[in-house]
Amino acid sequence: SRPTPVPRLLSRNAALQRLLSTLALLEQRDGKLNMSSLAAVSAAVKLGGSVHGFVAGGNVKAVADEAAKVEGLEKVIFVDNTAYDRGLPENWAPLLVENIKKGGYTHVMAGHSAFGKNVLPRVSALLDVQQISDITAIESEDTFVRPIYAGNAILTVQSSDSPKILTVRGTAFPSGSTEGGSATVEEGVDPKVESVTEWVSEELAKSDRPELATAEKVVSGGRGLKSKEEFDRVMTPLADALGAAIGASRAAVDSGFADNSLQVGQTGKNVAPQLYLCAGISGAIQHLAGMKDSKVIAAINKDADAPIFQVADVGLVGDLFEKVPELTEKLKA
Numbered sequence: 001s002r003p004t005p006v007p008r009l010l011s012r013n014a015a016l017q018r019l020l021s022t023l024a025l026l027e028q029r030d031g032k033l034n035m036s037s038l039a040a041v042s043a044a045v046k047l048g049g050s051v052h053g054f055v056a057g058g059n060v061k062a063v064a065d066e067a068a069k070v071e072g073l074e075k076v077i078f079v080d081n082t083a084y085d086r087g088l089p090e091n092w093a094p095l096l097v098e099n100i101k102k103g104g105y106t107h108v109m110a111g112h113s114a115f116g117k118n119v120l121p122r123v124s125a126l127l128d129v130q131q132i133s134d135i136t137a138i139e140s141e142d143t144f145v146r147p148i149y150a151g152n153a154i155l156t157v158q159s160s161d162s163p164k165i166l167t168v169r170g171t172a173f174p175s176g177s178t179e180g181g182s183a184t185v186e187e188g189v190d191p192k193v194e195s196v197t198e199w200v201s202e203e204l205a206k207s208d209r210p211e212l213a214t215a216e217k218v219v220s221g222g223r224g225l226k227s228k229e230e231f232d233r234v235m236t237p238l239a240d241a242l243g244a245a246i247g248a249s250r251a252a253v254d255s256g257f258a259d260n261s262l263q264v265g266q267t268g269k270n271v272a273p274q275l276y277l278c279a280g281i282s283g284a285i286q287h288l289a290g291m292k293d294s295k296v297i298a299a300i301n302k303d304a305d306a307p308i309f310q311v312a313d314v315g316l317v318g319d320l321f322e323k324v325p326e327l328t329e330k331l332k333a
């Protein structure tokens with residue numbers, strides 16, 4: 001059998017690696033670990049050094065035990081308090097600061113999700129350091145790569161801050177195995193800070209479909225769908241036939257064809273599925289920023305000059321109202 005390869009960063013500076021320690025934020029909802037938040041663990045493992053997971057909320061011991069099996073985690077720290085259930089950043093920021101200080105971490109990582117983007121800037125402000133957002137690669141313990149200008153330029157950032165606070169792009173750091181790990185589970189500190197912010201309610205789009213950000217296949221519709229009724233009538237059977245998640249362009253979301261949570265792009269979600277099949281989407285740079293890392297991009301558009309065809313692996317010029325139902329029937333057959 002071949003020897004296990006030594007990670008590049010580890011081999012470069014083994015002594016330094018031993019000093020590194022990362023706190024990776026794990027997201028949970030209603031007692032279930034959010035698998036897409038495990039990108040923070042994957043990134044931390046890539047960096048090297050010891051990696052601790054952090055989870056908080058009411059009755060989260062079971063989630064902590066589940067997380068202990070995630071490969072690469074040495075320790076899982078949990079704080080059991082319902083004040084942290086809904087991810088309110090006003091509650092979470094002081095909680096994290098206390099636990100970061102206690103653990104003396106060199107790095108703190110979270111997914112570049114709504115939660116990570118909400119919480120870590122406050123943590124950075126309280127610690128008086130500058131956050132580095134949406135990293136897609138790690139060059140060394142202080143140098144990170146991130147896209148700017150909607151992915152049109154790639155920036156390499158070196159930071160002398162301590163600790164380094166980072167959000168990581170999920171599609172760049174695929175989650176490792178959720179089995180086989182044997183982390184210890186330990187209770188963290190709870191500052192129990194009185195907050196003036198209270199969680200009142202939320203309206204969530206319910207769906208049995210795969211989660212958009214981590215789905216293997218995504219079908220996505222744009223302004224070309226013309227209305228919400230048509231979007232549902234044309235795109236839903238296609239998604240069903242493929243077992244795919246549904247996405248949308250911002251124009252489709254702004255026009256009320258699709259829910260806000262389905263937006264793909266610079267100001268929406270980043271996806272990198274095996275297949276991204278889009279119809280009636282022109283391919284604006286802000287849309288491409290969220291999907292151009294997909295393995296296979298297929299596009300249906302009636303305009304042969306639409307920019308989406310410049311990034312598409314497979315293109316079909318035609319009327320989507322004709323082509324999509326035809327394709328759906330063929331897939332079903």
Ligand code: FAD
Nearest residue numbers: 222223224249250251265266267268280282286287302320
């Ligand atoms: P359009 O550009 O109007 O394209 C519709 C396409 O449908 C056309 O190519 C047309 O040929 C085709 N079509 C029409 N009818 C048919 C038919 N019957 N059959 C086949 N094809 C048909 N956009 C995003 O998507 N995500 C983002 O996150 C995002 N963030 C943004 C952030 C900023 C700061 C800004 C300024 C813009 C952002 N945008 C984003 C908007 C972006 O610039 C585009 O306006 C948007 O992506 C266009 O959506 P669309 O392709 O659905 O619509």
